[in-house]
Amino acid sequence: MDLDLHDIIEVLHAAARSVGAEVTSPWFYLQLGLVMAGAGAAFAAGAAIRSQVDTASLAERWPAPLKQFMRVLVGCASTAVFALMMALARAAMLVSTWPSRSYLLSVAANLALAWLVIRLVTSGIRNSFIVRVVSLSAWLVAALSIVGRLGPTIDALDSVSVVLGDLRLTPLLLIKLGILLVVALWLTNIVSNFIDNRIARSGDLTPSVQVLLIKMIRTGLMILAITVAMSAVGINLSALAIFSGAAGVGIGFGLQKIVANFISGIILLADKSVKPGDLVTIGDSTGRINEMKTRYISVAAGDGREFLIPNEDLVTQKVTNWTYSDKNTLVKVIFSTNYDADPRLVCKLATDVAAAALRAIKHKPPNCILTEFAESGMKFSLTLWIADPDGMDNVKSDVMLALWDAFRRETIKMAYPVRELRVHGGALPVETVVEASG
Template sequence: MLFVREEMSFDSVMLVIQTGSGLIQLLLGVLCLLAGTFAARQSFRRWFLHHPERYEHFLPYAAFRLVLPTVSLGCMLLSILIWNWLTHSRPHLLPLFTAMLFWLGVIRLFTAVMRQALPQGKFERNSEHFIATVLWLGFVSWAIGFDDVMLDWLQSVSFSVGKTHLDLLTILNAMLWVSIIVVVALWVSRVIEARVMALKHMDLSLRIVFAKMARTLLIVVAVLIALPVVGIDLTVLSVFGGALGVGLGFGLQKIASNYVSGFIILLDRSIRIGDRLMVDNRVGYVTRITSRYVVLKSADGSEALVPNDALISNTVINQSYSDKAMWISLPIQVDYGTDLDQALAVLRESAAHPRVQTAPAPAAFVTAFADSGINLELGIWVKDPENGFMGLRSEIYLAIWRRFKELGIEIPYPQRDVRIVSDVAVALPGKGEQA
């Protein structure tokens, strides 16, 4: 009863449906399916509508997934018993429906177990329902012999490309195998990338290099495996490789240069994630390194995509190459009557801040005797330049301002001396000249 492929073919199923007995059996099958659907909806409202957290528990969820096939299968078996009792004959379609419902339950239970076994987020309900539907439709088509009809039709649609004869079945088979092999390769590359990125004792740039190389190598191997599987000779890659080389030499030269430059940057570790760079008067932090470009995020939140080739061929200022701490200066001016030793001491004291390094310690200097006052400058090393400088400058300037007010140290206004000349010499005409 569970395997009916040998008993019925697609043509025989179509012939049975065209009879009155077959239509009644089809109607009974639809009614049984509707009964299972109704029971499943009632179970959902009772178990999960107000308790969505039960989706994460395997037993309630698996039981819910089995309600529709179990109730429908029970109704179908009851229909077979009633049919045998009333007609004293064996039904043709009802055993087929029974097998379909049984395998629907098995497939739903299998996908529910898979969903529970995989990590959360890797196999959601939509994916589970899609896979279960595809597997069940595949079984239905095999059970009624519809797959033979589809295969014959796909083979009948054929055409020639040069000396190669192709049909839709070959094309779909090739697409299926290539997709499966490439997806498996990408999945393995993600697993390897996760394992490599978890190695905290290894430099981040090397981890990124190994992850990218593993993905590239796996994709190449997947293509080399997929091509012979679908019947494509690998010797055609020689022609493709020659064409690709010409394309790289002309149209794709810049792309190839960026790609190679990206691996050079990662291997020599001259630029790392989190470095503070100055590129073409733009300052920002490296947030991502890809095969083609480096993402440079500035303090205002904007992100610049700098090609890897530009970082290799041009001069790049890496302000955190050996040490991420940065030196900044805070200029200030005091009056000419100020005790400079006291003012310099105030500057050094005001630099006591959690974000300022103590070794080397903050330093204060007299930089110039200007027109309005004496120019002083406070130099500090900032531990975390990635958090910006404006807030730090403001806090230190406020501390200096408060101490200056306490000690009576004045910050001068701009001064200008204006001299007014009141006596103007008037040139009188000479004796010989007429007025």
């Protein structure tokens, strides 16, 4: 129904006359005083109740939903006391005078009771933002209904519209759509979390397949929720065809990287080249893959850092996967000795030290070879296998320390540059500097 300007002015005049009649009555100030006194007493009573009641110990063995319900109830103790006091004051005035003289008390009691009920009903929602949005929206609707202005407000919100083709947009339609979207997405999140937990506990699926299924299910449920919400408010999805061209252009120009990363993420999950738990090196970044998201992967380094690498980089760049098909890792230690050492003894000592390492694989014996007769000494390469690449640098450090101890016992010296200066033809001339004293 469309309201013209004359009707709106008449509604405002009627509301102003009603408010003026209430304000000029002495009973209004009596009710206002009772409301203010009741608010102060309720605040004090609520603070006393919260200080005396320990919800943690009271509901220690209760289920989680009942614990949350009890916390909300204790937290809203002031509201409950205020609603009770306003109801008692209203009942007392109904006995002693006309009902119209206690209208403000009735409104205050109903508003407090509505807020209490709404907070208790929303106590099962764990998202604090959604709780605030739903609570305020529901209480606003309840308040308009209590004061008898819900119908005119709905008509006013529906009277202003913008027509786009076959689609008529009004503030009322957008409000309904927003509320339904919040509820639908909240339910979708609950269902998605339940399905995610079931998939994560499945031992028959690899980690990459689990992530792929979870992402596909979440995306499908989100699209379904948006479609259902739009259809519920009467929006014909075919009426949105006018926006398809603009959306295509936006995706083509503004969302190229996002789409590329999304498709790359699906490819990575499908071909299983990388998966959560793999140790990878991408450029200068090395670490374990912690999570695989729609747009990026999270690589956790051992020093507390976490690299967020776009999925496109994993498809287009060189990636070293240390655990792709085999976790066994070769550790190489390069060292050198001087020419006074016996190279065969050096190789034997090195292989014995490597074989004694705690993480060395026993069925793959270590190997040591002489690689070069360098200017400063002989260079050797010692290799050993470990079962997991985690802590590879620590293994290398332990082997080098053990080599140092073994060489000290056998009086084998490490190679280091030595420079000899030979002077032919006698000693170097020495200049004598005589300082003149005044």
